[in-house]
Amino acid sequence: MIPFLDLKAPYEELKQEIDAAVARVVGSGWFIGGPEVDRFEAEFAAYCGAAHAIGLANGLDALHLALRAMDVGPGDEVIVPSNTYIATWLAVTQCGATPVPVEPDPRTFNIDPDRIEAAVTARTKVILPVHLYGQPADMDPIVAIAAKHGLKVLEDGAQSQGARYKGRRIGAHGDAVAWSFYPGKNLGAMGDAGAVTTNDPVIADRLRVLRNYGSRVKYVNEVQGYNSRLDPLQAAILSVKLPYLDEWNQRRAAVAARYSEALADTGLVLPVVPTWAEPAWHLYVIQTEDRDALQKTLGDAGVGTLIHYPIPPHRQAAYADLGLAEGAFPVSEAMHRRVLSLPMSPHMSADQVDGVIAACRAALAVGA
Numbered sequence: 067m068i069p070f071l072d073l074k075a076p077y078e079e080l081k082q083e084i085d086a087a088v089a090r091v092v093g094s095g096w097f098i099g100g101p102e103v104d105r106f107e108a109e110f111a112a113y114c115g116a117a118h119a120i121g122l123a124n125g126l127d128a129l130h131l132a133l134r135a136m137d138v139g140p141g142d143e144v145i146v147p148s149n150t151y152i153a154t155w156l157a158v159t160q161c162g163a164t165p166v167p168v169e170p171d172p173r174t175f176n177i178d179p180d181r182i183e184a185a186v187t188a189r190t191k192v193i194l195p196v197h198l199y200g201q202p203a204d205m206d207p208i209v210a211i212a213a214k215h216g217l218k219v220l221e222d223g224a225q226s227q228g229a230r231y232k233g234r235r236i237g238a239h240g241d242a243v244a245w246s247f248y249p250g251k252n253l254g255a256m257g258d259a260g261a262v263t264t265n266d267p268v269i270a271d272r273l274r275v276l277r278n279y280g281s282r283v284k285y286v287n288e289v290q291g292y293n294s295r296l297d298p299l300q301a302a303i304l305s306v307k308l309p310y311l312d313e314w315n316q317r318r319a320a321v322a323a324r325y326s327e328a329l330a331d332t333g334l335v336l337p338v339v340p341t342w343a344e345p346a347w348h349l350y351v352i353q354t355e356d357r358d359a360l361q362k363t364l365g366d367a368g369v370g371t372l373i374h375y376p377i378p379p380h381r382q383a384a385y386a387d388l389g390l391a392e393g394a395f396p397v398s399e400a401m402h403r404r405v406l407s408l409p410m411s412p413h414m415s416a417d418q419v420d421g422v423i424a425a426c427r428a429a430l431a432v433g434a
C-alpha cells in the first residue's frame with residue numbers, strides 16, 4: 067500500500083525536537099500569543115523575505131482578514147481563479163464582496179494573466195492569484211495590471227511555502243500573501259494555523275488588530291474584530307519544522323523529477339514548469355481523459371490518489387446564488403474532469419516512488 071500522504075512521517079522524522087517544543091510551551095503557561103508566536107512570525111517573515119508576518123488561526127482566516135485589511139467589503143469585486151480550492155472564494159464572500167473568476171492556463175494550472183484585464187471593472191478592488199499545487203503564479207504581469215488599475219494583489223500561498231518566482235521566494239511579490247499551515251501543507255502544523263506576510267505596515271497593523279477582537283489595548287475595541295490567533299503550540303511546532311522546509315521541498319522536487327522522467331512516454335499530461343518557476347511541489351498533478359478509470363486501477367493496485375478538486379467552486383451548491391452555469395468556465399471545468407494527484411511527500415521512499423510509477427505504467431499498459 068502506498069498512501070497518498072502519511073501525516074505521521076514528518077513527526078517521526080522530527081520527534082525529539084517536536085516533543086521538546088510541545089513540552090516547552092505546555093510548561094511555560096503561555097497559551098495565547100507570547101514569545102513562541104513572536105518568534106515564529108519573525109522567522110517566517112525572514113524566510114519569506116517580507117517585512118512582517120502575522121500569525122492567524124488558519125488559512126481561510128488569513129485570506130479573509132487580509133481582504134478586510136485591504137478594505138474589501140459589500141459591492142467590491144475580487145478577481146479569483148476559476149479553478150481553486152473553495153477557501154479562496156469563501157474569503158471573498160465572507161467580506162460581502164463578489165468573486166470574479168478568471169480561467170487558468172491549463173498547462174500551469176495558474177490564473178492566466180492575459181485574461182485578467184478583461185475581468186477588471188470599476189468595482190474591482192483586489193486580484194487574488196493562487197500559487198496552485200505549489201506552482202508560482204506569473205506575478206510580474208499580475209502586479210503590473212494591478213498597478214495600472216490601482217488594485218491590490220493578495221496571493222493565496224497556502225500550497226506554496228518555499229516556492230520561488232524568478233529566484234525570489236513567494237512572500238512579498240504582491241501586497242500580501244495568505245498562508246495556511248494545515249497539516250498536509252508543505253509547512254504543516256499539528257492542527258489549524260495560518261499567517262499573512264506583507265511589506266505593507268498598514269496591512270500588518272490592521273491584521274494584528276483584527277485577529278484580536280479589534281483590540282490593540284486590552285478591553286479597548288477599535289473595530290469589530292475576530293478571534294483568529296495563531297496557537298503558540300502550533301507556532302513552536304512550526305519553528306521546529308521551518309528549518310527543514312527547503313530540504314523537504316528538495317525531496318519533493320526529486321520525487322517530481324522522477325515522475326516526470328518515468329511517465330514522459332505514457333500519454334499522461336504532466337505538469338509544465340515555466341523557466342522562471344521553482345515550484346514547491348505541494349502536489350504532482352497529472353491530467354488524462356480517463357481519470358476516473360486510472361484512479362480506480364491505481365486504487366486497486368494499492369496506490370492512493372486524490373482529485374484536487376472534483377467540483378469547481380462555481381458549480382458548488384454553496385455558490386448556486388452566483389448563477390454560474392455549467393460551461394461558464396470551460397478550461398477550469400475540463401481540468402476538474404482530468405486532474406489526478408499522485409502520492410507526493412518528502413517522506414516517500416524510493417521504492418514507493420517506483421511503485422507509483424510501475425502502477426501507472428501497468429494501468430496505462432505501456433510496459434515496464
Ligand SMILES: *Cc1c(COP(=O)(O)O)cnc(C)c1O
Pocket residue numbers: 124125126127150151153154196222224225245246247248258259260
Ligand atoms: C488549504 C488551503 C486554504 C485554506 O487553508 P486552511 O488552513 O485549511 O483554512 C486556502 N487556499 C488554498 C489554495 C488551500 O490549499
